[in-house]
Amino acid sequence: MLPLTPADYRALARARLPAATWDFFEGGAGAEWTLRANRAQFRRHVLRPRVLVDVSAPDCSTELFGARLAAPFGVAPMAYHQLACPEGEIATARAARAAGALLVVSIFAGRRLEEIARAGGDAPRWLQLYWLRDRAALADLAGRAEAAGFGALVLTVDAPKVARRLRDLRNSFAVPDGVRAVNLDAALAVGAARSGSSAIEAHSVEQFDRSITWADLSWLRQKTSLPLVLKGVLTAEDARRAVDHGVDALVVSNHGGRQLDGAPPALAALPEVVDAVPADCPVLVDGGIRHGTDLAKALALGARAALIGRPVLWGLAHSGEPGARHVLDLLRTELLDTLVLSGRPTLADLDRTLLADWPPPHHLRREDPPG
Numbered sequence: 001m002l003p004l005t006p007a008d009y010r011a012l013a014r015a016r017l018p019a020a021t022w023d024f025f026e027g028g029a030g031a032e033w034t035l036r037a038n039r040a041q042f043r044r045h046v047l048r049p050r051v052l053v054d055v056s057a058p059d060c061s062t063e064l065f066g067a068r069l070a071a072p073f074g075v076a077p078m079a080y081h082q083l084a085c086p087e088g089e090i091a092t093a094r095a096a097r098a099a100g101a102l103l104v105v106s107i108f109a110g111r112r113l114e115e116i117a118r119a120g121g122d123a124p125r126w127l128q129l130y131w132l133r134d135r136a137a138l139a140d141l142a143g144r145a146e147a148a149g150f151g152a153l154v155l156t157v158d159a160p161k162v163a164r165r166l167r168d169l170r171n172s173f174a175v176p177d178g179v180r181a182v183n184l185d186a187a188l189a190v191g192a193a194r195s196g197s198s199a200i201e202a203h204s205v206e207q208f209d210r211s212i213t214w215a216d217l218s219w220l221r222q223k224t225s226l227p228l229v230l231k232g233v234l235t236a237e238d239a240r241r242a243v244d245h246g247v248d249a250l251v252v253s254n255h256g257g258r259q260l261d262g263a264p265p266a267l268a269a270l271p272e273v274v275d276a277v278p279a280d281c282p283v284l285v286d287g288g289i290r291h292g293t294d295l296a297k298a299l300a301l302g303a304r305a306a307l308i309g310r311p312v313l314w315g316l317a318h319s320g321e322p323g324a325r326h327v328l329d330l331l332r333t334e335l336l337d338t339l340v341l342s343g344r345p346t347l348a349d350l351d352r353t354l355l356a357d358w359p360p361p362h363h364l365r366r367e368d369p370p371g
């Protein structure tokens with residue numbers, strides 16, 4: 001089968017991956033309610049097409065922190081791309097560069113930052129951090145990122161610990177031998193499998209500093225001159241607080257349903273965050289974006305760009321760099337089609353008038369009594 005959508009890559013990737021790896025990629029926290037809600041929320045909006053608009057030159061390129069993107073999206077930070085393909089983040093960096101997409105590298109990447117940077121060339125990349133107890137390790141990463149041409153630091157704030165993910169507990173999931181977070185000291189690595197527990201959850205409990213507060217942000221600020229992005233904000237209150245603390249951009253995210261189960265779908269939280277921050281503060285979003293139409297909906301609700309998580313892993317698992325590149329290219333192609341067919345040829349034309357609620361609110365439902 002020739003894959004024509006990210007969903008096609010999902011089916012092909014599943015057949016190639018060990019069951020426990022598949023579960024780690026696909027799974028969420030708890031009852032996976034938020035995981036499902038991320039997708040369901042996209043189905044609650046329909047697109048209101050405008051006709052007889054000149055759509056002969058659609059353009060979905062954009063700029064973020066001074067870097068040019070061919071399309072308004074990037075690869076979400078995800079640990080250990082070598083679980084999907086042997087080249088790991090090197091393949092992803094080449095794919096993102098070829099597709100003109102931003103790459104956000106996880107602190108738990110399996111390849112060295114400097115190598116990833118070489119593979120990415122002049123394409124834009126950011127580094128994601130978790131706040132480890134070992135602040136020297138954080139300071140070291142911040143310095144290396146700046147030296148290797150990373151354009152921003154992304155602090156993930158929705159994970160004081162990794163959540164209880166039932167699939168990983170049932171599988172006693174651990175990272176296989178030969179895959180390691182090489183940008184950190186071996187002493188900070190994820191441990192071995194233990195029956196009935198998740199090595200990743202256990203590791204986070206040991207290594208993540210869950211005592212940090214807003215007051216600690218100034219420490220990280222002062223370690224770097226790079227823009228600072230907070231990932232995992234879902235409320236207007238925290239969005240305002242972030243801006244007050246000098247944060248340069250936000251990612252509205254529930255971590256792909258992998259952290260607080262019961263958190264709102266990212267798309268539903270997006271408008272309150274967009275409305276809470278100044279217009280010059282970029283708001284990104286991730287979670288459940290699988291189609292070009294999903295991108296159009298997120299942008300219409302005020303996102304400057306989106307991050308793509310699992311679909312990139314599907315492409316990597318299918319065929320490494322070309323697979324990941326094709327997934328990103330498909331999303332850009334689908335977005336361009338959406339711009340043309342909805343009569344909104346540029347990203348500036350995507351606003352809330354593109355969307356209507358679905359199903360439409362009724363005054364009178366069939367089951368309501370007459371009169």
Ligand SMILES: Cc1cc2nc3c(=O)[nH]c(=O)nc-3n(C[C@H](O)[C@H](O)[C@H](O)COP(=O)(O)O)c2cc1C
Nearest residue numbers: 025076077078079106156255256286287288309310
């Ligand atoms: C396998 C996997 C590993 C992840 N690792 C990280 C990580 O290291 N750091 C982080 O901030 N988010 C991590 N995330 C969350 C993603 O950055 C992103 O928020 C989420 O996957 C977006 O949802 P989507 O997969 O539905 O597109 C991970 C997600 C997955 C699926």
Ligand SMILES: O=C(O)C(=O)c1ccccc1
Nearest residue numbers: 079108162200204255258
């Ligand atoms: O962030 C995650 O979702 C995740 O899966 C992870 C992986 C390795 C270490 C910490 C978190």
